[in-house]
Amino acid sequence: MPYSQPELSFISSSLLNTPPIRPDLRTSNSFRPLRAETEILPFTNGSARIVSEAGECIVGVKAEVENFAEHMEDVVSKTARGRGGVEVGITAKAGSTGLKEEELFNLVGGWERTLEEGLREDGIEDRLGIGRGYGWKLYIDILLLTTPASNPITLLSLTTYLALRTTRLPNPISEPNEDPLFNDDWDQSLPLFPEDTTRPPLTLLVTLHGENSLIDPTAEEIAVAEACYTVTIGGNGKVMGVKTVETSGHIVGDKLDTWLGGRGGVDRSRWFSGIRYAASCAPEVRTALENLLAIEQAMES
């Protein structure tokens, strides 16, 4: 349902305060409460699930051995160790959610491509190499189980982060110049992101309201945002991608009513402050997720 003009005006004016008064009284950098668990899917190499007010999301990471040398273009750019590949797919559960493919696309856009690019730039493909042109092909499947209450990119990104951090690959026992052979023992498997490597990229959705930037915005906050964009922060702290997202507040159905039509853009300094704000929040989010993983591991052992 579209919001009425008085609703939009009320939300907008309360968000323009310093500090902003959000409809659910969060501070500008706090997330909606969420529950997370990892390693829930036994047939995957790594998996995670997050339930929050924004929706429910499951991510499974599966790895398959593939011979990348078969493709001529890959041979040229290959070293003896070989490389792997990454492929990300997002689906919404059909039926009960009623979220059509088109609607999911309007929300998530090409985020999966941003994630792939971010992982590649961190050099994940080199680490996925096994030898003799063989490499792991990593399939990251993201499943949205509920109709999201707002743009679900932040939710998807957090879940993907946890799933990638719990991903383990079988330990190769063959030499790099032999055909690949692996250790059967799952306890001997190697983590995809060992402690000394950079962490997977994180994507945060940011909205701008006057001088305020908000993290993890709700649908009504997005509806009144002067600008709404995703900021993808790589493991090395660099910003991998910024992408403007449509700011209509509708989740399902007609998306073309724009409250801010004809009101011009946003000046550069505020775009910059939003990007800086997201980049400064990322380490904190990462620490929180790492703590969560540590608790899960402690409970297992």
Add this chain to the structure above:
Amino acid sequence: MTDRRRNNGPSEGTLPIFYPDEPATTLPAPRDRQPDELRKFFLKTSLTPPASGSSYLELPSPPSPTQQSTLKLAVTVTGPRPLPHSAPFAPQARLTTELKYAPFAAQKRRGYIRDGGERELATMITTALVRSIVLERYPKSSIEIMVTVLDCEDGPHGDVGVLSGAITAGSAALADAGVECVDLVCGGVAGLDGNGRVVLDPGPGECTAVVGVGYLAARDEMTVLWTRGGMSVELEEDQMDIGGETEMERVIQAACKAAREVRKVLNEAVAEKLVVELEEKENAMRE
């Protein structure tokens, strides 16, 4: 039935495997322009007669086949026209954008069904242009923008180039259709080359990171931002003296600078039609 009597080779040919000592790198074509020099481009409005507004944007053909800098875009605007009867009441105009690559636009053939990348670009073009249109002027109406990409460059910077070109051409077509706007939107592209140098309007394979913006030059505001590739957002010591800007901010500033240059061409293209109309009126008055 498979032929079992003869000793046949594999049905699909295989290629011998080579392992080069070090990864072969394809060197990008050296830049033959100054870092802040844009490629010249052609922009003209009212080339599609049945549409209420249209424009055509083209980068001139590359000087040599190795330099594949190319972009050809045709944009048509239909409307403002009444919404269909089945549509619910809308107090403002509705803007829809469709973007389609011609099957022969890039090296790899594109299908006829729009793919994710095309819809992603269309959404960003809508966001860039909708902020400039005074939608309240056109209640219960729809404005449709159709972008056809006839020729473009491959790779990430090619997509950003298409976005920037489509924003410029789209704004020209909207002005041609007489749609009321607060300002013209122009697209600008800048990038960061391998040596950490900021370049405007990068050519193929020139940059490791690219930024595309939709920019309202008269108001100094940005309507859309798209960056690809890693850029630092931390203030480094040696950058303190350049006005305390981070790497990413410098590239975004450069993209806005490129957009300001593009604006000069856009102004000319939009004014051209008005000048012709004025002259016609004057001639009619004299007669």
